[in-house]
Structures are given as structure tokens and as C-alpha cells.
Amino acid sequence: MPIRANAARTAVANRLATARGVNLAAVSAVVLAAGRGALDLVLPSHCPACETITNQSGQLCGACFRKATLITAPCCVRCGVGFASLAFGGFALTCPACLETPPPWRAARAAFAYDEFSRLLILPLKYNDRTENARVLGVHMARAGRAMLDGAELLVPVPLHRRRLFQRRYNQAALLAHSVARLADRPVAVDALVRLRQTAPLIGQSPEERARAVAGAIAVREARRAGLVGKRVVLIDDVLTTGATAGACARALLAAGVGSVDVLAAARTARDVE
Numbered sequence: 531m532p533i534r535a536n537a538a539r540t541a542v543a544n545r546l547a548t549a550r551g552v553n554l555a556a557v558s559a560v561v562l563a564a565g566r567g568a569l570d571l572v573l574p575s576h577c578p579a580c581e582t583i584t585n586q587s588g589q590l591c592g593a594c595f596r597k598a599t600l601i602t603a604p605c606c607v608r609c610g611v612g613f614a615s616l617a618f619g620g621f622a623l624t625c626p627a628c629l630e631t632p633p634p635w636r637a638a639r640a641a642f643a644y645d646e647f648s649r650l651l652i653l654p655l656k657y658n659d660r661t662e663n664a665r666v667l668g669v670h671m672a673r674a675g676r677a678m679l680d681g682a683e684l685l686v687p688v689p690l691h692r693r694r695l696f697q698r699r700y701n702q703a704a705l706l707a708h709s710v711a712r713l714a715d716r717p718v719a720v721d722a723l724v725r726l727r728q729t730a731p732l733i734g735q736s737p738e739e740r741a742r743a744v745a746g747a748i749a750v751r752e753a754r755r756a757g758l759v760g761k762r763v764v765l766i767d768d769v770l771t772t773g774a775t776a777g778a779c780a781r782a783l784l785a786a787g788v789g790s791v792d793v794l795a796a797a798r799t800a801r802d803v804e
Contacts, residue, residue: 575587575588575589577589577590577591577594578590578651578660578662578663578666579591579594579597579647579650579651580593580594580650582594588662588665588666588669589666590666594647597647598642598647598648599642599643599645599647599648600641600642600643600670600674601639601640601641601642601643601674601798602674604616604618604619604623605619605623605639606619606623606624606625606628606638607619607622607623607624607637608624608625608628608632608633608635608637608638609625609627609628609633609638609770609773609798610638610639610640610770610793610795610798611625611798611800612643612798612800613625633773633776633777633780634777634780634781634784634791635765635776635777635780635791635792635793636790636791636792637678637792637793638770638773638776638792638793638794638795638798639674639675639678639792639793639794639795640671640674640770640794640795640796640797640798641667641670641671641673641674641675641795641796641797642667642670642796642797642798643797643798643799643800644769644771644797644798644799644800645797645800648796648797651663651666651667651796652667652768652769652796652797655667655702655705655768656698656702656768657698659699661700661705664702664705664706664708664709665709667706667709667768667796668706668708668709668710668712668713669709669713670796671706671709671710671766671794671795671796672710672713672714674794675710675764675792675794676714678764678792678794679710679714679716679764679794680714681762682714682716682762682763682764682792683716683717683761683762683763684716684717684718684719684722684758684761684762684763684764685707685710685711685714685716685717685718685719685763685764685766686707686718686719686722686723686763686764686765686766686779686783687701687703687704687706687707687718687720687723687765687766687767688703688723688765688766688767688775688776688779689701689703689721689723689724689725689748689779690703690725691725691727691728691729692725693728694728701720702768703766703767703768704718704720704766706766706767706768706796707720707766708720710766710794716764719754719757719758721751721754722750722751722754722757722758722783723748723749723750723751723779723782723783724748724749724750724751725747725748726746726747726748726749727747729743729744729747730743732744732771732774732775737772737774740771740772740774740775741772741774741777743774744774744775744777744778745778747778748775748778748779748782749782750782750783750785750786755786755787758783758786758787758788759786759787759788760787760788760789761788761789762788762789762790762792763783763788763789763790763791763792764791764792764793764794765779765780765783765791765792765793765794766794766795767793767794767795767796768795768796768797769795769796769797769798769799770793770795770797770798770799771799773793776793776795779791780793
């Protein structure tokens with residue numbers, strides 16, 4: 531009903547504006563804003579983390595925003611893990627793990643530390659159909675990855691295997707990619723990568739076990755290969771942990787001829803970088 535009402539109001543406003551020579555876009559914006567205001571009175575916006583009423587849809591309340599651990603500089607330029615101070619990163623701003631074993635991608639960033647708070651946004655998105663959380667996370671991902679997004683030509687989400695996609699009905703990484711793309715004004719190749727086989731859940735596995743589990747499991751879709759050559763790609767995922775899955779995706783993309791791969795995640799697990 532509210533959608534039909536808004537459409538009717540807009541149609542009437544357009545007819546009036548045409549008759550009086552008024553700017554249609556300006557009138558439509560006023561009418562739609564009034565419609566949103568009426569909808570907010572009936573269905574007020576809520577904080578996606580705690581359900582407290584907020585002033586704007588998809589916005590964290592003040593209390594939850596203060597609980598959030600945002601990853602900001604200084605952080606490792608290669609994997610996005612936060613540093614306690616610049617001294618931990620050294621001249622190269624790179625953690626010891628990335629110096630010892632450089633990841634296949636060029637740079638990585640994440641919006642949040644993966645902790646008790648960020649799980650309130652990510653896990654419901656991933657498992658409980660709270661797809662609206664992708665919008666909230668996307669805002670902070672676009673902030674964290676602004677530099678890499680400015681130079682990006684294409685966003686590519688980490689893929690789900692078709693069986694898991696059928697069970698879940700959506701790919702949370704693809705929703706995040708679309709959310710970031712709208713803010714950064716970048717195209718998304720949602721099906722550029724494909725899972726060749728289903729892998730067991732990686733939770734609780736060591737880095738070596740994770741790497742073995744995803745080895746050879748991800749490839750570039752043949753129909754998208756030509757469109758990837760030379761492109762500066764940002765790989766989108768929900769959580770960056772050991773980097774096994776992101777690494778498999780990056781290797782597949784680089785083997786297909788992309789120019790570069792960066793990684794942007796909603797959250798990053800902590801790691802001792804001292």
C-alpha cells in the first residue's frame with residue numbers, strides 16, 4: 531500500500547508540475563521524501579545490531595557504533611590486520627606474516643575487526659536472511675577501501691558452491707559487492723568466479739588445513755574470462771581470516787590475466803603482529 535500511495539502521489543505531482551512548468555525532479559524528490567516520512571511513522575527504522583529505533587534506515591545507533599571496532603590506519607597494507615602503532619608495521623607497513631609469506635593479492639582492507647559486535651551484523655546476514663545488513667556493512671567497507679576502490683575497474687565477490695547457494699538462496703559476498711558498488715560507482719561481475727566443488731566449513735581449521743581445503747576449488751568462469759583480462763579487480767568477501775579462500779580466488783583471477791587483485795572484506799580476524 532505505501533508503495534502504491536507513493537507512486538500515485540508522484541504521478542499527481544508530475545501532472546501538476548507539467549501544467550505549471552515546475553521542475554519534475556525537484557517535485558518528485560519532495561513527494562518521495564514525504565512518503566518516506568510517512569512510512570517511518572508506521573514502520574520506524576531500527577538499528578540492525580540491537581533493534582533500537584534510529585533516525586535513518588540501515589544506520590547503527592550511537593551505542594552500537596561506539597561498540598564497533600573499526601579498522602583504521604595503521605594496519606598491514608597486505609592483509610589489513612590492525613597495528614597497535616606505526617612501529618609494528620615498520621617502514622613497509624607490513625606484518626611479519628605477510629613479509630614471510632606474501633599473499634597473492636596486492637592489498638587488503640576490512641571495515642571491522644571480527645569480534646562479538648561485528649558478528650551481530652555478519653552472522654545474521656550469512657545465515658538468517660538478514661540481507662539488509664549488507665547495506666550497513668557496505669557503507670563501512672566503502673569507507674575502509676576508498677583508496678583501492680578509486681582505482682578499481684571491477685568488483686568480484688567470493689563465490690558460493692551451487693548447492694550452498696541453493697540452500698541459502700543468496701551469496702552474502704555478492705550482496706556486499708552490490709552494496710559497495712552502488713556507493714563506489716563501480717561495476718560488479720557477480721559470476722566471474724565459480725566453486726568447482728563444495729568445501730567443508732573452514733571454521734576451526736588451521737591455515738594449512740584451510741589452504742588444502744580450497745586448493746583447486748575455485749576457478750574463473752570461462753564465459754567471463756575475456757572480460758577480466760587486464761582489469762584492476764577488488765575481491766569482496768564477508769570475513770578475512772587466514773586468507774585461504776581469498777588467496778584461491780586471487781590466484782584464479784591472476785591466472786586468467788587480470789591486472790591486479792585487491793581484497794575488501796566486511797571484517798578481519800585479529801592476529802598477533804608483535
